Amino acid sequence: MKGLFPKVFAIFRKDILLELRTKEVATSILVFALLVLVIFNFAFDPEASTISMVAPGILWVGFTFAGVLGLNRIFATEKENSCFGGLMLCPVDRVVIYWGKLASIFTFILIIEVIITPIFLILFNLPLFIPMLALIIVVATVGFAAVGTLFSALAMNTRARDILLPMVFLPVVVPVIIAGVKATALVLEGRPLGDMAIWFQIMIAFDIIYLVVSALVFEFVIEE
Amino acid sequence: MENMCFLFAAYTIIWAVVFGYVFYLYRKQRKLQQEINLLKEIMNKQK
Amino acid sequence: MKGKDVLRDNVLLGLGLVLMIAALYLIFIYVPTEREMGVVQRIFYFHVPLAWVGMLAFVFVFIFSILYLWKRAMKWDILAHASAEVGVVFITLVLITGTVWARSIWGVWWTWDARLTATLVLWLTYLAYLLVRNYAAEQTQGARFAAVLGIVGFIDVPIVVLAVNLWRTQHPPALIFEGGITSSMLLTTLMCIAAFTVLYIIIVIQSASMKNLEAEVESLKDI
Numbered sequence: 009m010k011g012l013f014p015k016v017f018a019i020f021r022k023d024i025l026l027e028l029r030t031k032e033v034a035t036s037i038l039v040f041a042l043l044v045l046v047i048f049n050f051a052f053d054p055e056a057s058t059i060s061m062v063a064p065g066i067l068w069v070g071f072t073f074a075g076v077l078g079l080n081r082i083f084a085t086e087k088e089n090s091c092f093g094g095l096m097l098c099p100v101d102r103v104v105i106y107w108g109k110l111a112s113i114f115t116f117i118l119i120i121e122v123i124i125t126p127i128f129l130i131l132f133n134l135p136l137f138i139p140m141l142a143l144i145i146v147v148a149t150v151g152f153a154a155v156g157t158l159f160s161a162l163a164m165n166t167r168a169r170d171i172l173l174p175m176v177f178l179p180v181v182v183p184v185i186i187a188g189v190k191a192t193a194l195v196l197e198g199r200p201l202g203d204m205a206i207w208f209q210i211m212i213a214f215d216i217i218y219l220v221v222s223a224l225v226f227e228f229v230i231e232e
Numbered sequence: 233m234e235n236m237c238f239l240f241a242a243y244t245i246i247w248a249v250v251f252g253y254v255f256y257l258y259r260k261q262r263k264l265q266q267e268i269n270l271l272k273e274i275m276n277k278q279k
Numbered sequence: 280m281k282g283k284d285v286l287r288d289n290v291l292l293g294l295g296l297v298l299m300i301a302a303l304y305l306i307f308i309y310v311p312t313e314r315e316m317g318v319v320q321r322i323f324y325f326h327v328p329l330a331w332v333g334m335l336a337f338v339f340v341f342i343f344s345i346l347y348l349w350k351r352a353m354k355w356d357i358l359a360h361a362s363a364e365v366g367v368v369f370i371t372l373v374l375i376t377g378t379v380w381a382r383s384i385w386g387v388w389w390t391w392d393a394r395l396t397a398t399l400v401l402w403l404t405y406l407a408y409l410l411v412r413n414y415a416a417e418q419t420q421g422a423r424f425a426a427v428l429g430i431v432g433f434i435d436v437p438i439v440v441l442a443v444n445l446w447r448t449q450h451p452p453a454l455i456f457e458g459g460i461t462s463s464m465l466l467t468t469l470m471c472i473a474a475f476t477v478l479y480i481i482i483v484i485q486s487a488s489m490k491n492l493e494a495e496v497e498s499l500k501d502i
Contacts, residue, residue: 158431162424166414175410176428179403180435183442190446210442221434225427228348235319238383242322242376246329249375253368254482261489267496 012107015100019108023082024115033081034120041074041124045131063132064192068185070124071145071152075117076174079156082113083164102227106157110219113160114153121145134196140204144191147208150215151184158222162229187211291481298474305467313464319383326376328471329369330398332479336366337405337433344429347422353494354487356422359429361486363408365479370402393447397440404432 027034048066052058085091095105125145129136156177163173191207306324313320343359346352377395382388389395408428415421 155431158427162411162427165416165420166411166424167416168414172407172411172414175403176407179400179407180431182400183435183438186442186446206445210438210445214438217434217438218431221431225348225430228423228427231423235317235383238319238379239321242319242379243325245375245379246325246372249368249372250478253365257482257486257489261492264489264492264496268492271496271499 012104015104016107016111019095019105020111020115023109023112027112027116033078033085034116036081037074037078037120038123040077041070041120042127044070044073045124045128049131059132060196061193063128063134064189064196066132067125067128067192068189070128071117071121071148071188072178072181072185074120074124075152075156076177078117078120079113079160079177080163080170080173082116083160084169087164096230102230103223105230106223106226109161110153110157110222113157114149117153117156118146118149121149138195140195140201141192144188144195144204144208144211147211147215148184148188151211151218152181154215154218154222155180158226158229161226183210183214187214288481288484291477291484295474295477295481298470298477302467302471302474305470310463310467316384319380322376322380322383324467324471325475326373326380327468328475329376330373331472332475333366333369333373334436335476336362336369336479336483337401337436340366340405340408340429341433344426344433347426348430353422354491356426357487357490357494358483359426360409360412360422361483361490363405363425363429364486365482367402367405367409369475369479370398370405373398374402391447393440393444396447397443400439400443401436404428404435408432 045066048062048069052062052066125141126136128134129138159177159180160173163169163176166172187207187210191204191211194204194207302324306321310321310324312318339362340359343355343362347355347359374395377398378388381390381395408425411424411428412421415424
């Protein structure tokens with residue numbers, strides 16, 4: 009258990025450094041998410057009365073699409089450069105690889121969300137500083153990352169990974185999306201924490217369950 | 233009476249889908265049998 | 280085919296036939312018409328058992344998936360695959376009959392009520408389970424990935440049901456099943472559940488033995 013954290017951190021650091029150097033995935037995802045937000049504005053008439061009802065949904069659809077795209081791209085570059093093969097050669101527990109990848113994917117998606125959210129708030133004329141919203145996003149992203157790491161490793165080795173990833177990922181994370189949208193809607197209405205408690209409970213339960221399950225099952229996905 | 237139509241439609245669909253699935257299994261089985269016969273022929277010829 | 284197997288299959292087929300005829304009798308002749316919805320309510324007697332047996336199928340997919348990842352014997356994967364196929368067919372029927380029923384009662388094809396929505400998500404999950412086998416690079420990888428999905432997907436079911444139910448209670452509920460369940464309704468429903476369970480078993484055995492045969496033929500081809 010002692011040597012676990014340094015190994016996880018090493019994997020995490022490699023991914024972050026790689027992304028910092030190339031920035032290729034991040035920029036494309038950001039632009040895409042922005043486009044999603046803008047296009048949804050055309051889909052829904054931005055009248056003041058209805059917009060507050062659809063805004064949370066638009067935000068989370070943006071997150072979901074950007075998340076799926078990001079997951080695809082991260083593992084695609086891994087596959088193209090055969091980084092994963094090298095990773096598999098390391099004498100580490102498979103679970104360590106999972107935690108390392110999870111850390112970098114979580115950070116990655118979170119950074120994208122951190123950039124998208126203020127833009128979203130501006131576009132929809134909402135107050136900019138909402139700490140509760142940040143909490144919702146962080147908790148939900150843990151769930152996204154836990155499942156996303158597992159499934160993108162799975163899809164990476166298949167023929168049509170671009171289609172397969174959303175197909176397996178989206179149904180499973182439905183609870184997170186529902187909870188995220190509902191909680192965000194409540195926050196934007198200015199409701200107290202008590203109203204949102206149930207949605208937080210669902211997200212946290214989802215996070216814990218899937219962190220454990222994905223870690224356990226990950227080795228079956230990447231074995232040769 | 234109109235509601236009877238819905239009832240009929242529902243049960244017909246159930247019957248059609250289940251029958252269709254069983255038929256699909258049956259067709260796959262026939263194809264398999266053909267393949268086995270073909271393989272048997274080839275193996276016999278090689279003797 | 281071994282004598283034991285033939286006997287078992289014939290027994291199951293006979294039993295299935297008897298149960299299904301009994302079920303049909305109960306549905307159309309024995310049970311009285313429900314007050315609220317009229318004749319269409321009889322759809323319930325296939326709709327609900329199909330859902331139950333479909334869920335049962337997925338429980339078995341979960342169990343077989345774990346067994347496959349643990350023992351790595353082909354037969355567990357084949358059983359999981361067969362069970363999932365039947366499960367998806369049954370759940371598809373649940374969705375279609377639910378739609379027909381909804382159309383007859385409320386005049387709309389689809390409502391985003393808790394049960395239909397959760398069933399839809401479930402259906403999508405296991406559809407992905409079936410599709411992943413096609414997209415995998417080769418057979419054993421497909422079996423492995425499917426097993427993973429069989430486990431992950433099943434664990435999701437209670438969470439999805441909970442989340443969707445909470446989601447819907449925030450809106451006015453579209454469906455309430457008025458009136459209690461009488462004993463005759465219960466009997467009819469149970470009989471249908473029994474009939475469909477036997478049907479499920481028959482099809483899974485049939486499908487599994489065929490997949491076995493397929494695998495044998497494939498390995499013969501390689502010679």
